[in-house]
Amino acid sequence: QVQLVQSGAEVRKPGASVKVSCKAAGYTFTDYYLHWVRQAPGQGLEWMGWINPNSGGTNYAQKFRGWVTMTRDTSISTAYMELDRLKSDDSAVYYCTRSEVGSGSFGDLDYWGQGTLVTVSS
Amino acid sequence: QSALTQPRSVSGSPGQSVTISCTGTSGDVGDYDYVSWFQQHPGKAPKLLIYDVTKRPSGVPDRFSGSKSGNTASLTISGLQADDEADYYCSSHAGSYTLLFGGGTKVTV
Numbered sequence: 750q751v752q753l754v755q756s757g758a759e760v761r762k763p764g765a766s767v768k769v770s771c772k773a774a775g776y777t778f779t780d781y782y783l784h785w786v787r788q789a790p791g792q793g794l795e796w797m798g799w800i801n802p803n804s805g806g807t808n809y810a811q812k813f814r815g816w817v818t819m820t821r822d823t824s825i826s827t828a829y830m831e832l833d834r835l836k837s838d839d840s841a842v843y844y845c846t847r848s849e850v851g852s853g854s855f856g857d858l859d860y861w862g863q864g865t866l867v868t869v870s871s
Numbered sequence: 872q873s874a875l876t877q878p879r880s881v882s883g884s885p886g887q888s889v890t891i892s893c894t895g896t897s898g899d900v901g902d903y904d905y906v907s908w909f910q911q912h913p914g915k916a917p918k919l920l921i922y923d924v925t926k927r928p929s930g931v932p933d934r935f936s937g938s939k940s941g942n943t944a945s946l947t948i949s950g951l952q953a954d955d956e957a958d959y960y961c962s963s964h965a966g967s968y969t970l971l972f973g974g975g976t977k978v979t980v
Contacts, residue, residue, distance in 0.1 A: 784970070786917075793874065794909070794917065794960050796970040808968050844916055855905040855964045857922035864916055 751775040753845050753862035760868045761835050768831040769865045771845030778826040779803040781847040784858060785819065785830045789841040797843075800828055801850065835869045842866050875900065875961055875973035882979040883951045891976045893944040893961030899971050901942040905964035908937055908946045911975075912957045920959075921946060948978070956980045 756770040771783060785797040798809035800819040807819050813832075821828045828845060843865045846858040876894040883889040893900065893908075900906060906924045909917035919928055921937035924944060934949045944963070948955055961973040 786972075793975040794911075794962075794972040796962070796972055799968075810969060846917075854923050854926075855903075855968060856907045856962050856970050857919060857926075857928075858907065858909070858917075858962075859919050859922075859928055861916035861918075 751860045753847065753860055755843075755845060755862040755865045758866040758868070760870065762871055763836055763869055765835050765869075766831060766833040767835060767867050768829055769843050769845075769867070771828045771830070771862050773826045773828070773847070778821075778823060779850075781849050783819070783821065783828040784846050784848065785817075786844045786846060786858075787841040788844070788864075789838065792841075795841075797830070799848075802828060803850065832867075835867075837869050840867060840869045875963060875971055877959075877961060877973040877976045879974075880977040880979065883948075885951055885953065885980060887951050888947060888949045889951060889978060891946045891948075891959055891961075891978070893946070893963075893973045895942050895944075895963055895965075895971070897942060899963040899965040900939065900944050902966070903964040904939070906937065906939055906944040907962045908935075909960045909962070910955075910957050911960065917960065951980050953980050 752774045754772045779802045782799040784799040800807045802821045816833045818831045845862040908921040911917040924939045925937045959976045965971040
């Protein structure tokens with residue numbers, strides 16, 4: 750069955766960076782965009798961007814351009830999201846989720862990872 | 872870009888219907904038929920309920936339905952059940968293959 754399994758919780762100091770992984774299973778990794786969405790405590794969902802695992806092409810939300818990097822390793826069906834220069838308000842649960850490439854739809858995020866809690870604290 | 876506008880909360884009794892609105896602009900909801908709706912229970916990942924304004928993924932009950940008029944999309948939950956108590960989020964294509972979420976609506980049954 751389709752699964753997106755994320756890495757465990759992280760604690761970082763302000764100014765540091767964090768890299769979260771998302772391992773895909775149960776489907777062809779390169780057939781689906783991998784999106785990253787975050788949710789601060791008690792807040793709503795915020796879209797960060799996507800990576801096309803086939804080409805490696807990325808598309809970041811304007812807010813995150815210059816400080817987020819999304820990569821992938823197709824040999825192990827794993828996507829990564831790295832966020833630099835962390836601030837306390839980057840503390841959030843970070844989710845990976847997928848949508849089908851070339852489906853004619855956009856935003857149909859049908860499977861989600863379990864989420865990774867990132868805490869930024871001095 | 873600002874988040875899409877949703878009411879903070881709606882409520883209804885079991886068996887009733889509730890409708891959640893999601894208001895955007897001509898640059899997102901108004902321009903694209905790529906509106907999705909998600910349900911999120913506390914401590915859980917979101918679940919896709921509706922995509923492309925009106926389509927339901929397999930396994931989602933037909934009690935959940937979506938529509939759109941102009942810059943506002945709507946999610947209607949019919950035959951409200953206790954398990955429908957959750958947070959609901961809309962999203963829309965916002966141009967250049969970017970996504971924008973709504974602020975979320977808490978549904979109380």
